[in-house]
Amino acid sequence: MSLSLAVSSTGPRAQAGGFLGLLGVAGRRVFFALAVVAILLIFIGPVAILLLTSVRPPSGVYYIWRGWEFTLDNFAEVLAQPVVLHSMWNSFVLSSIATVASLGVTVGSGYMLSRFTGPIQRSWFGIIYVFRTVPYISWVLPLYLVTTNLGIYDTYLGLLLPHVAVHVCFFSWIMKGFFDSISPSMEHAALIDGCTRWGAFRRVALPSAMPGIAALAILSWLWTWNEFLFGLILTAQRTPVITVTMAQFVTETGTEWHLMSATAVLAMLPALLITIFGQKYVVRGLRM
Amino acid sequence: MAEVILKDVCKTYGSLHVVKDVSLHIQDREFLVLVGPSGCGKSTTLRMVAGLEGISTGTIQIGSTVVNDLPPKDRDIAMVFQNYALYQHMTVYDNLAFGLRNRKVSEDKIKQEVMRATEILGLGPLLGRKPQQLSGGQQQRVALGRCIVRHPQVFLFDEPLSNLDAKLRAQMRVELKRLRERVETTSIYVTHDQVEAMTLGDRVVVMKDGCIQQVGTPLDIYNRPKNRFVASFIGAPAMNFLPVDIVQKGDFFHAEAQDFSIRLPPQRAAIFARTNRRPVTLGVRPEQVCFGPCPAGHETAFSAPVEVTEQLGAEMVIGVRAGDTLMMASRIAPEAPIAVHDHVPLWLDPRGLHFFDRESEEAIN
Numbered sequence: 001m002s003l004s005l006a007v008s009s010t011g012p013r014a015q016a017g018g019f020l021g022l023l024g025v026a027g028r029r030v031f032f033a034l035a036v037v038a039i040l041l042i043f044i045g046p047v048a049i050l051l052l053t054s055v056r057p058p059s060g061v062y063y064i065w066r067g068w069e070f071t072l073d074n075f076a077e078v079l080a081q082p083v084v085l086h087s088m089w090n091s092f093v094l095s096s097i098a099t100v101a102s103l104g105v106t107v108g109s110g111y112m113l114s115r116f117t118g119p120i121q122r123s124w125f126g127i128i129y130v131f132r133t134v135p136y137i138s139w140v141l142p143l144y145l146v147t148t149n150l151g152i153y154d155t156y157l158g159l160l161l162p163h164v165a166v167h168v169c170f171f172s173w174i175m176k177g178f179f180d181s182i183s184p185s186m187e188h189a190a191l192i193d194g195c196t197r198w199g200a201f202r203r204v205a206l207p208s209a210m211p212g213i214a215a216l217a218i219l220s221w222l223w224t225w226n227e228f229l230f231g232l233i234l235t236a237q238r239t240p241v242i243t244v245t246m247a248q249f250v251t252e253t254g255t256e257w258h259l260m261s262a263t264a265v266l267a268m269l270p271a272l273l274i275t276i277f278g279q280k281y282v283v284r285g286l287r288m
Numbered sequence: 289m290a291e292v293i294l295k296d297v298c299k300t301y302g303s304l305h306v307v308k309d310v311s312l313h314i315q316d317r318e319f320l321v322l323v324g325p326s327g328c329g330k331s332t333t334l335r336m337v338a339g340l341e342g343i344s345t346g347t348i349q350i351g352s353t354v355v356n357d358l359p360p361k362d363r364d365i366a367m368v369f370q371n372y373a374l375y376q377h378m379t380v381y382d383n384l385a386f387g388l389r390n391r392k393v394s395e396d397k398i399k400q401e402v403m404r405a406t407e408i409l410g411l412g413p414l415l416g417r418k419p420q421q422l423s424g425g426q427q428q429r430v431a432l433g434r435c436i437v438r439h440p441q442v443f444l445f446d447e448p449l450s451n452l453d454a455k456l457r458a459q460m461r462v463e464l465k466r467l468r469e470r471v472e473t474t475s476i477y478v479t480h481d482q483v484e485a486m487t488l489g490d491r492v493v494v495m496k497d498g499c500i501q502q503v504g505t506p507l508d509i510y511n512r513p514k515n516r517f518v519a520s521f522i523g524a525p526a527m528n529f530l531p532v533d534i535v536q537k538g539d540f541f542h543a544e545a546q547d548f549s550i551r552l553p554p555q556r557a558a559i560f561a562r563t564n565r566r567p568v569t570l571g572v573r574p575e576q577v578c579f580g581p582c583p584a585g586h587e588t589a590f591s592a593p594v595e596v597t598e599q600l601g602a603e604m605v606i607g608v609r610a611g612d613t614l615m616m617a618s619r620i621a622p623e624a625p626i627a628v629h630d631h632v633p634l635w636l637d638p639r640g641l642h643f644f645d646r647e648s649e650e651a652i653n
Contacts, residue, residue, distance in 0.1 A: 185373035188340050191360040192367050193434070194390030207377040 054261035061257040074262035087245035095224040102167030110175025131169040154236045178212030215281035290351030290441040297346035308498040319475045321489030329498035366435035367444040372427040374419040381415040405433040445477040516649040528615045530570045545611030551587035553638040569644040576640030577617035588636040
């Protein structure tokens, strides 16, 4: 369906000449089919390799296209390691709390940026802008010092605060975009219909922005779940997170690809479920 | 129901003067239309009455209450917005009930009011739908319904028909007119469309650059425009303006331009005694530029070459060259034997002659 649409929509342009014009109708169809296959391979290839590796025995990981030995032992082995489940739980708790906490700030911040102008809004906008433009890798070392000095290194709080900060900086913009797309006259109508300013926000603006907020919730959750760098620098034994645990299969004696892959597949599952069920909202969020 | 009084109302944003000293007295149950080009301050004036914009100076009174510092919810008004502003996440029923629920009206009473509005506006089959499932016209009707369920003291309309296509706009204009007869409430209606202003308003206020240009009944404004701006803004096709010199020849006054001269009716002579030989602008509406020989008693005949013809079926509109101006003449019989480049005899209906000072642009009466 989408393929034929793509062909027909480019048809008139193709007829005007150029490379596509030389191909003819059948040629264009083949060309687009090949292009789609190539794009799919780019995205699906790594995931397919990961899945295959996770079900091969240790001896088969370097030659996944050879041999027919498949096993689920890798999964049993990683699940038998307490640190894996512990990390997954930590990541789950962190992602969930970070999402709820950051949305609380992001919704207010996005609404303020969308609806009000003044020195406070301009300063806030400036701060967010600066933090957005600075590569976040450059925050990590100062954050290490801050968390150790505050005594929150390797705790939930020590990891949560930087995550919330990043969410607020990155997602306030998206939230602003959502509120921008909601006509302020709807809130004006609510003011006239008997609401206070807060009431107009809570009863009209907020419910209208719900699809956007849902998209952001999913994006925030996935961002924290997949985040590696903060986890690596700001945690140790007490509060491991799944991305860092996964990387620890690279040992001095070699890389245990089969175990790493099995852990990665396990780590993919929640993200996959969320993406499948929240796809509609995520697409909307990513489009903004 | 109440009267609305605006006294010396101004609105400034920094050094920008958006509304300047607007004073209006809107009678109880009157339908007042604010009309003007975009940026003339008409919407800002309306939003100040609504409480959505602060008032820089002056006072606004609704009924016996000065509302300058009251929030919108306490002004007992209802407003229809250009983009309908329906609550997208609620059904039509909930949209209609929202204002009443905020005022803690009982659900029985709400239902009764919603049904009344539904019956007036024909919204029955739509009550369970969400706004995005409705057409523009239906959405606007729901917005109207949201106003009438509350029985407010004043209705405010902010260009409610401008988002509709031409056909639907004409239809909704008629519906609004009918609604007016059933629900008699003081109304302020903002539009940039002079047809809406003429057809809906008991009185019309023409605004430009934040100032009121003229207040009057539609016919007043049409027949006796106070200045050139009002004359040009109201009426379609627009009034023709021709810079002329007033010249006295014997007992009569003539309005003359290059290749154009008419003798002015004696009853207007008094004003020309004052304006003799002064440069003025002659204004004449296209429907008062008539085709054919001048009837006896009128001396306003002239002839001019035709430059454009527009066949409309019911009438023909032609454009002729008069001095430096392309003068439009409407109401010409559609089958009249007129072609481009013809030299046609025309005459001006003396009742429709307007004169404006060329510098101040004020009407000369």
